[in-house]
Amino acid sequence: MDCYTILKKEWDRWVGNIHNLLVYTIILLLPRPYEKCMCRKHYLNWYYNTNTEGDSPSKIRLEKFAQRGEPPHRNFPQNLKSKIQNRDMANKTLGLSTQLYDYLLSVSLREPEILTKLRQETAQLPMGKMQIAPEQGQFMALLVQLMAAKKTLEIGVFTGYSTLVVALALPKDGKIVACDVSEEYTAIARRYWQQADVDHKIDLQIAPALETLDGLITAGSSDSFDFAFIDADKSNYDGYYERALQLVRPGGLIAIDNVLWSGQVADPQVKDNRTEKIRALNQKLHNDQRINLSLVPIADGLTLAVKHP
Numbered sequence: 001m002d003c004y005t006i007l008k009k010e011w012d013r014w015v016g017n018i019h020n021l022l023v024y025t026i027i028l029l030l031p032r033p034y035e036k037c038m039c040r041k042h043y044l045n046w047y048y049n050t051n052t053e054g055d056s057p058s059k060i061r062l063e064k065f066a067q068r069g070e071p072p073h074r075n076f077p078q079n080l081k082s083k084i085q086n087r088d089m090a091n092k093t094l095g096l097s098t099q100l101y102d103y104l105l106s107v108s109l110r111e112p113e114i115l116t117k118l119r120q121e122t123a124q125l126p127m128g129k130m131q132i133a134p135e136q137g138q139f140m141a142l143l144v145q146l147m148a149a150k151k152t153l154e155i156g157v158f159t160g161y162s163t164l165v166v167a168l169a170l171p172k173d174g175k176i177v178a179c180d181v182s183e184e185y186t187a188i189a190r191r192y193w194q195q196a197d198v199d200h201k202i203d204l205q206i207a208p209a210l211e212t213l214d215g216l217i218t219a220g221s222s223d224s225f226d227f228a229f230i231d232a233d234k235s236n237y238d239g240y241y242e243r244a245l246q247l248v249r250p251g252g253l254i255a256i257d258n259v260l261w262s263g264q265v266a267d268p269q270v271k272d273n274r275t276e277k278i279r280a281l282n283q284k285l286h287n288d289q290r291i292n293l294s295l296v297p298i299a300d301g302l303t304l305a306v307k308h309p
């Protein structure tokens with residue numbers, strides 16, 4: 001290569017770099033239209049509505065976007081896009097790379113076939129991501145066995161995965177009071193409980209869970225449950241916790257799901273009702289002298305609270 005060619009190459013490289021620098025500077029200096037004219041709240045509303053536990057009025061209209069995992073606007077802010085992707089991952093343990101998550105499952109998950117089938121069927125539903133992660137299910141089964149639990153509470157059944165996990169871990173005479181408001185989702189649950197031959201252990205109550213829990217307290221079931229799992233609508237989490245605390249026996253365990261809420265709880269910019277409710281409950285649990293606690297960063301965050309004797 002002669003001297004001229006080398007100089008020409010160097011020159012081209014510098015011109016290229018300066019060109020790129022100019023372009024990036026112009027892009028950075030340009031006003032960002034979405035910050036000015038797009039309603040951030042609208043998009044956050046869309047985002048939360050597509051991830052809700054109950055049916056929201058806008059759910060059906062927005063479901064097609066949720067199914068695609070795409071926001072309804074191509075200029076959707078990138079930082080919120082990544083939050084959606086994270087939110088979509090809430091039924092896997094947060095913060096792990098795909099490679100590490102797959103490894104974790106490959107060396108630890110022992111999911112019975114019936115649970116795998118239920119997970120596959122639920123994954124086809126638009127709201128399928130509400131189901132707990134399989135590694136969380138296995139962890140809960142281990143806890144229930146460790147405590148030799150016999151009587152448990154399930155608040156938020158959906159298609160029945162967590163209930164089935166616990167039912168399989170309970171002894172033959174074990175009992176679960178399971179609360180949900182949806183006939184549609186729990187019809188799937190019932191089908192799998194029957195197939196797994198654990199339906200006799202499960203007393204499914206279709207009613208707002210607060211009513212069912214209050215009914216149990218009135219009927220004299222306080223201090224009688226070994227374990228309670230809270231995974232229904234987040235706005236009532238505090239009410240579920242207070243009732244569960246009354247219903248579990250001293251030394252009994254309450255497991256509260258989604259306490260990390262895809263990281264939203266740690267983002268001061270997120271101020272929607274459900275995030276605030278989870279934040280407030282996390283804070284309350286931290287100071288609550290009636291329990292011992294541990295926040296386990298499995299799946300979407302699972303707080304374990306043991307009732308003091």
Ligand SMILES: C[S@@+](CC[C@H](N)C(=O)[O-])C[C@H]1O[C@@H](n2cnc3c(N)ncnc32)[C@H](O)[C@@H]1O
Binds near residue numbers: 156208236
């Ligand atoms: C996150 S899902 C539960 C997931 C389930 N634990 C699993 O393993 O698949 C929440 C469930 O709570 C139910 N739910 C919402 N509001 C409720 C309420 N007020 N009372 C009882 N259940 C409610 C929904 O119908 C939904 O099935």
